[in-house]
Amino acid sequence: MNRPREPWWPLVVMLGLFAITRWPGLMPPSFSAAYALVFCVGACLPAPRALGWTVAVMVVTDLTLCLYYQFARDVDCFTGPGLLYIGLNYAGYAVLYGLGRGARPAAVRLLERYRRLAGVMASTLFLLGGGLLGAIVFYVVTNTASWLLNPFHNPEYTRDLAGWFTALTLGTKGHPPTWEFFRNTLLSGGLFSALFAGSWAAATRQESAREKESTEPEEAPGEPSEAAAPEEARV
Numbered sequence: 001m002n003r004p005r006e007p008w009w010p011l012v013v014m015l016g017l018f019a020i021t022r023w024p025g026l027m028p029p030s031f032s033a034a035y036a037l038v039f040c041v042g043a044c045l046p047a048p049r050a051l052g053w054t055v056a057v058m059v060v061t062d063l064t065l066c067l068y069y070q071f072a073r074d075v076d077c078f079t080g081p082g083l084l085y086i087g088l089n090y091a092g093y094a095v096l097y098g099l100g101r102g103a104r105p106a107a108v109r110l111l112e113r114y115r116r117l118a119g120v121m122a123s124t125l126f127l128l129g130g131g132l133l134g135a136i137v138f139y140v141v142t143n144t145a146s147w148l149l150n151p152f153h154n155p156e157y158t159r160d161l162a163g164w165f166t167a168l169t170l171g172t173k174g175h176p177p178t179w180e181f182f183r184n185t186l187l188s189g190g191l192f193s194a195l196f197a198g199s200w201a202a203a204t205r206q207e208s209a210r211e212k213e214s215t216e217p218e219e220a221p222g223e224p225s226e227a228a229a230p231e232e233a234r235v
Contacts, residue, residue: 011045013195017059022061024068027088027188030181034058036192039134042100043107043127044200051097058093062086081151088145092138093177100136103130111201120201124194127201131193135185143167143178 018033028205066077110122147167171178
């Protein structure tokens with residue numbers, strides 16, 4: 001049996017939300033749809049073009065933000081440390097995408113096993129858990145890489161366990177503590193994962209029902225139905 005075509009409108013909605021949430025000052029720090037977007041693209045839409053569109057939007061928005069800070073805030077983002085920091089984020093996104101690809105088979109099985117709303121809820125809850133796990137992994141990976149490479153030469157990031165713990169909890173002086181970034185990462189990852197996963201599961205279920213209806217053979221006019229055949233046999 002052929003699987004239904006993957007619905008694309010959830011990706012379009014999430015790409016739009018992702019672009020909006022990246023506007024400076026609109027959301028709290030680290031409160032972004034990026035984590036859920038990358039994870040759910042791997043889990044829900046693993047086609048190369050879905051990943052291509054996602055990466056393209058991320059690169060365009062990153063470039064736009066760099067230009068904004070360069071000319072409106074007088075912050076030079078095109079330095080070695082700045083570009084390295086962006087590269088660390090993309091390494092974290094790659095990990096999230098891999099987690100999403102690994103979660104896809106289980107999410108599809110849940111959606112196919114249960115009917116209607118139960119399947120949508122089961123697959124959404126599963127992907128929600130994966131999105132939260134992905135947000136945690138992204139936070140640990142990117143902050144650990146920042147501690148190891150220390151592109152901005154922060155004196156708090158000493159090369160020992162205390163420095164690593166500082167990178168994960170307090171961060172550097174003059175900035176909010178990194179645990180607040182972790183809180184926002186977790187909240188945004190859960191919120192947007194639930195939104196993307198729920199819309200994908202519902203759209204996939206609708207597409208499956210629509211294709212099933214279109215492939216069912218129509219009853220020819222004048223022919224007795226299967227339910228009526230036994231009645232005629234008893235006459």
